Amino acid sequence: MPDTLGVATRRYGRHARRAETLLASILMTGHRPLPFDPIARAARLWSDRIGSSGTMAAVTSVMRVQQILQSAADAALRPLNLTFARYEALVLLSFSRQGALPMRVMGERLQLHPTSVTNIVDRLEKDDLVKRTPHPTDRRTTLVAITEAGRELMQAATTAVTEVRFGLTGLDDAELTQLTALLAKVRLAAGDFDADGED
Structure with a gap:
């Protein structure tokens, strides 16, 4: 690009x-x-025929932006044979103190169903980017540890996505902070996280 x-x-x-x-x-x-904004046009039609279009326009805009960001991230990571989900898993493991986490904790942090986590780990392990290891004190728990190859690929992938700003262009730092705060309010209202919990 x-x-x-x-x-x-x-x-x-x-x-x-x-x-x-x-x-x-x-x-x-x-x-x-497009030569026009289809969401703005839809909002005008919605207002004329149904009523207030504020929520519809906001939700449709968020969904469209999600498509744009996903497309940009996928394009940046595709040459590295990574998806954004697998990239997130590598980042999560690299940020952990020991470079390893239980699969259950990975699911909680990534907010994914256990089956999705298993599929992600299976693919990463197949590519020698992570390895499953026994928990030192809990035989019922399996740890997922990032390998040196996984760390190297994660760093290359981070360079790739940051070069395109994760696809999020058109906003300065202050606007990015404002956007993050507004979206956090939506997530909090939906019960996505506990505001009184630990970071």
């Missing part, structure tokens, strides 16, 4: 920023930008 945008910068000269924006949009979403 950076090489493609570099070509656009040289080719379009003073119009480079516009060319970069266009190319980035095509690469992230797989199609050229």
Whole structure:
């Protein structure tokens, strides 16, 4: 992606920023930008025919942005043969004190069903990025430990996704903080986490 945008910068000269924006949009979403905002248009029709469109427009916008971000992350990680879910698992393990966690804890931290965690670990283990090890004091518990190869790939993947800002462009640092806080309010209201619990 950076090489493609570099070509656009040289080719379009003073119009480079516009060319970069266009190319980035095509690469992230797989199609050229629409000449209008379909969500804004839908909101107007909703207001005319149904009623207040605030919630509908906000939810539809969040869902569309999720698609854009997922597409960007997948595109960045695909050359490394990783999905975002497997990347998150590697990051989680690398952040742990011992580089290893019980699968149950991984599921809680990643907010995934145990079956999904098992599938992720199976694939990572197949690629020698993690290994299952016995718990030193609890024979009923299996630990998942990140390997050196897993750490190296996680670092390369982190570089890949941060270079494209995880696909989240158009916001400055203050706006990112504001967005995170607003989304946290939605998550809290939905019971996604306990505000009085530990970080």
